[in-house]
Amino acid sequence: MAKDPAFLFYYQDFFTGVSDLTNEEVGAYIRCLCVQSSKGGITEKHMKIICNSSDVHNSIKNKFRPLPNSDLLHNERLAIEVEKRKNYVISRASNRKGKFKNKNICKSYVPHMEDENEDENIKENINIIFDAYKQINSKATLTDKGRFKIKVRLKNIGFPTCLDAIEKFIGNRWRMENNSDKTIAWFFASDEKVMEWIGLKQDTPKAKVDMGDLLNDLE
Numbered sequence: 484m485a486k487d488p489a490f491l492f493y494y495q496d497f498f499t500g501v502s503d504l505t506n507e508e509v510g511a512y513i514r515c516l517c518v519q520s521s522k523g524g525i526t527e528k529h530m531k532i533i534c535n536s537s538d539v540h541n542s543i544k545n546k547f548r549p550l551p552n553s554d555l556l557h558n559e560r561l562a563i564e565v566e567k568r569k570n571y572v573i574s575r576a577s578n579r580k581g582k583f584k585n586k587n588i589c590k591s592y593v594p595h596m597e598d599e600n601e602d603e604n605i606k607e608n609i610n611i612i613f614d615a616y617k618q619i620n621s622k623a624t625l626t627d628k629g630r631f632k633i634k635v636r637l638k639n640i641g642f643p644t645c646l647d648a649i650e651k652f653i654g655n656r657w658r659m660e661n662n663s664d665k666t667i668a669w670f671f672a673s674d675e676k677v678m679e680w681i682g683l684k685q686d687t688p689k690a691k692v693d694m695g696d697l698l699n700d701l702e
Contacts, residue, residue: 491604515558519557629668647681653687
């Protein structure tokens, strides 16, 4: 099996964990995490090369622990997330094989054994998007229909694009004056509609979702 080129990045946890680091230290920390994901760990020598100064090295080395019977260091949280993703990929591959094997399954069947971590990530992303949308309509509620629409958009066009659409909508004066009472299901009704929001002209002083406030509210 080829090396997995990705791992789940919980930006809220990361943002909290690096709040006492400088931008230079955060950059070195990210590079060390990437090395670990690729090689299973990182040597002290490699870490020092990346850090390029004793001050940076001293700031991030306590985020790594020695691997037993090895000269490698590793970040324990990253090791857990890499293993979770590995197990998830294996489980999805097994599920796909099962679907092809059981071709006579009822068309109305909906798989319910979804990966626990994926479910939690989707729920968290839906909640973040809903909180962001309340900057458009403060009285909005998250109905089952709205939740379903967001979930489909997350799958089709991704989390960053969904947030960007909200920012662009907020940045358009006419839309905010005439459509700010709409439901979240209306806003995320289709991929085409979301892309329409992305292309809106920006003509208000503030055309950006306040992600800092969102992150603080979710902690």
